[in-house]
Amino acid sequence: MTADSRATDRALPVAEPFRIRRAALRLIRLDGRAFAAMIGLNALAAGAGLVGPWLLGRIIDEVRAGGGVAAVDRLALTILGFAVAQLLLVRYAGYIGHRFGERTLARIREQFADRALALPAAAVERAGTGDLMTRGTTDVAAVGATLRDAGPEVLVAGVQALFILGAVFLLNPLLGTCGVLGLLGIWFAARWYLRRALTAYLAEGAANSELAEQLAATAAGARTVEALGLQQRRVAACRKGIEKCRSARTRTLFLRSVLFPAVDISYVIPVAGVLLIGGVLHDQGAISVGAVVASALYLRQLSQPLDVILQQMEQLQSSSASFARVEGLGTAAQAPQAASCAPADDRIEVAGVRYAYDDGGDVLHGVDLTVRPGERLVIVGPSGAGKTTLGRLLAGMDTPRTGSVTVGRVPVAGLDPDRLRRHVVLVTQEHHVFLGTVRENLRIASAGATDAELHAALAAVGAEWADELPNGLDTDLGHGGHRPDGARAQQLALARVVLADPHTLILDEATALLDPRTARHTERALAAVLEGRTVIAIAHRLQSAHDADRVAVMEDGRITELGAHDDLVAAGGAYAALWTSWHGERQASS
Incomplete structure (x- = not known):
């Protein structure tokens, strides 16, 4: 499997065309009255715009017939009146269209946020934050621009084009047929473009996401890159991403460079054909000069709405690709779940679990483990033993390659995100402070x-410093406000866990950033607050293991020892060696 195919497998899905159409129709139905008003006003505006060329033809025929100035003035004033009416109708239709677009965009943004929060954590990690960020910014913005500008403009132009062609057929069916045949060049050019454009724009969007992920990873790990001397490798990877973006964008530019010249040439053909055939028909007395002039003006006028449609075609194709990527998030968030019922209890069972990362070798080898409700279990072992991997499987973030991980006899990874968070919460060294108070x-x-519950949660994790902030709980955090260090940010994350009050808590070195004394105090406070809850702690500090109900020792992806602290020390095995080593280092440091 190539790197590109692996990247494709990890990427978030893209919605199929039928899902895009269904989503678009649903958005229209949610604001159907505004959409109908926009259609009606645009139709009236298009009808008002047809009056001018027809009356101009009447003026020509009136002059040829020797009509007076008064008749010409009356027709000219009528043209002016319809032009003003068209201006007002177009303006109000545009106003309603923009309001429709903004309301619909707001719904898309809210839906995107809901779907992003509902995504399985494993799906986000596989795809990378760059893909999700690009969909939530660039793609949503492209869809918004279409809803606000391109969509209403194309709708107006489409109605105008249909009305103009209808007017030419009403004047003379033969001239109308000539005009339509002259536009076949535009139809062939547009068909050629549309068959290639969506794929090209999807490739461009995927290349943008991949580049964003490369840049984000490089920026986030800049110090590591510098420390390990990986600058050239990262620069080469970013250049490869830039080249892929350039190639994808060049492809879409080539498609446009073929479309627009073909369209420009096609505009001249129907006008010339109508004038030639109209001249012949006039010589035979079948049509008046005014009708020929009006038909030619209509077809010339047709270039304006067609220009709008074709110029916005790029935006429409780009936004269609963006909408497919935005809607694809719903496909990932609504993936079929393995569990259709609630867990019977909080008993966690791991049976015959094997797991491997990215088609590599297994890092877990037939792990079996049962965690009783309300038990405090500590998992210890050397680095690389598979402790964190097991914690992720217990939290439902990953699915085992073989075997099962269940809570209450229901697969953990099959629970919907809301239900999963009520049963199992994983807290790691990674933490995040959100902008806000x-x-x-x-x-x-x-x-x-x-507020009393918030203060109690902070006190439970030793975050008394929150009471000393200038505005207490109303103190702003992040840019422009108080910036908590890593230890305080970790305490905030633990306080959130206390408030969430899950049935099972998995702590993966969750107090690693705290000093040993504070960590010890926090762990005891958490144990008191979470009395009766299941707590699974992955720890290097073995003091946590001393207080646990049971200790699981992991080595080379297997659980090699399982039992109470005193029993494992007395057994003289791997845990006894770890305890002796850690206890000796602790005494030496003190």
Whole structure:
């Protein structure tokens, strides 16, 4: 499997055409009255625009017939009146269209946020934050631009084009047929373009996402890259991504460079054909000069709406690709779940689990483990033993290659995100402080929590420093406000866990950034607050293991020892060696 195919497998899905059409129709139905009003006003505006060329033909025939100035003035004033009416109708239709577009864009943004939060964590990690970020910014913005500008403009232009062609057929069916046949060049050029454009724009969007991921990873790991001397390798990877973007964009530019010249030439053909055939018909007395002039003006006028449609075709194709990527998020968020019922209890069972990363060798080898409700289990072992991998499987973030991980006899990875978070929460060394106040950061876990509950959660994790902030719970965090260091940010994350009050808590070195004394205090406070809950701790500090109900020792992807602390020490095995080593280092450091 090539690198490109692996990247494709990891990427978030793209919606199929029928899903895009269904999503677009659903958005229209949600604001159907505004959409219908926009269509009606545009139709009236297009009808008003047809009056001018027809009356101009009447003026020509009136002059040829020796009509007076008064008749000509009357027709000219009528043209002016319809032009003003068209201006007002177009303006109001545009106003309604922009309001429709903004409301629809707001729905898309809200839906995107909901779907992003509902995504399985494993899907986000496989795809990378660059892909999700590009869909939420560039792609959503492209869809918004279409809804606000390109969509209404194309709709107006389409109605105008249909009305203009209808007017030419009403004047003379033969001239109308001539005009339509003259436009076949545009039809062939547009068909050639549309058959290639969507694929090309999807490739461009994927290349942009891949480049964004490369740049984000390089920026986030800049110090590591510098420390390990990986600058040239990262530069080469970024250049490869830039070249892929350039190639994809060149492809879409080539498609446009073929389309637009072909269209420009096609505009001249129907006008010339109508004038030639109209001249012949006039010589035979079958049509008046005014009708020929009006038909030619109509076809010349047709170039304006067709120009709008063709010029916006690029935006439409680009936004169609963007909409497919935005809607693809719903495909990932609504992936079929393996579990259709709620867990019977909080008992966690791991049976015959094997797991491998990215087609590599297994890092877990037939792991079996049962965690009883309310138990405190600590998993210890050397680095690379598979502790974190097992924690991710227990939290439902990954699915085992073989075997099963269940809670209450229901597969953990098959639970929907909301139900999963009520049963199992994984807390790692990674943490995030959101822009907003301390209160807003905490209420992410429990929207209805009172201030007393927020203070209690902070106290439970030793975050008394929050009371000393200038505005207490109303203190802004992040840019322009208080910037908590890594230890305080980790305490905020643990306070959110206290407020979430899950049935099972998995701590993967969750207190690693705290100093040993604070970490010990925090762990004991958490144990008191979470009394009766299941706590699975992955730890290097073996003091946590001393207080646990049971200790699991992992070596080379297997659980080699399992039992109470005292029993494992007495057994004299791997855990006893780890305990002796850690205890000796602790005494030496003190």
